[in-house]
Amino acid sequence: MRIAVDLDGVLANSMKTWLKIWHEETGQLIEFTELGDWFFWRKLKIDEETFMRILNKAWERWVEIPPTEDNIGEKVSRLKTLGRIDIVTARSRNTEKYAIEWLKHNKISFDKYVWVKNSEAKAELEYDVYIDDSPSLVEMLRNTGKLLLLYSQPWNRSIRETFNVKIIKNLDEAYLLLSRRRIF
Numbered sequence: 210m211r212i213a214v215d216l217d218g219v220l221a222n223s224m225k226t227w228l229k230i231w232h233e234e235t236g237q238l239i240e241f242t243e244l245g246d247w248f249f250w251r252k253l254k255i256d257e258e259t260f261m262r263i264l265n266k267a268w269e270r271w272v273e274i275p276p277t278e279d280n281i282g283e284k285v286s287r288l289k290t291l292g293r294i295d296i297v298t299a300r301s302r303n304t305e306k307y308a309i310e311w312l313k314h315n316k317i318s319f320d321k322y323v324w325v326k327n328s329e330a331k332a333e334l335e336y337d338v339y340i341d342d343s344p345s346l347v348e349m350l351r352n353t354g355k356l357l358l359l360y361s362q363p364w365n366r367s368i369r370e371t372f373n374v375k376i377i378k379n380l381d382e383a384y385l386l387l388s389r390r391r392i393f
């Protein structure tokens with residue numbers, strides 16, 4: 210089984226650090242649970258470039274980025290017993306070195322770190338399973354025979370399950386689901 214695990218929003222809760230920097234820069238406090246939309250930043254009247262600038266800054270401060278779950282390294286290792294685990298991420302390339310440091314620091318072992326330009330490119334790769342928080346992958350993986358385990362986050366709560374989209378609250382749920390599926 211070839212499993213693509215996303216970094217931001219699945220392993221690393223980088224939006225928490227994003228909100229911290231936003232607060233430092235603007236004085237505005239936004240709760241994590243208020244991020245009810247993938248494009249929430251549009252409501253802040255900023256452009257995508259500004260959103261990315263702050264995300265890059267968050268990664269420069271990678272030590273401050275919390276993992277999404279406790280014992281995340283152990284949980285990824287358990288998933289790794291089921292197949293190949295690649296970290297597949299579409300973030301700004303110049304933050305790659307920080308991402309690698311973060312993965313090391315959080316004791317996350319994986320087979321390969323794969324950088325892609327965007328979600329479209331991600332969907333085209335040869336993986337059986339995607340563990341991701343992006344609502345845009347739902348459409349892109351439709352009718353592909355690939356399974357999307359959508360990692361529950363405030364910005365993807367409106368997505369409903371289909372035969373190839375399953376919502377997971379944590380990585381243990383991913384493990385249970387995948388260990389029961391013997392089709393790969």
Ligand SMILES: [Mg+2]
Nearest residue numbers: 215217218342
């Ligand atoms: Mg993500």
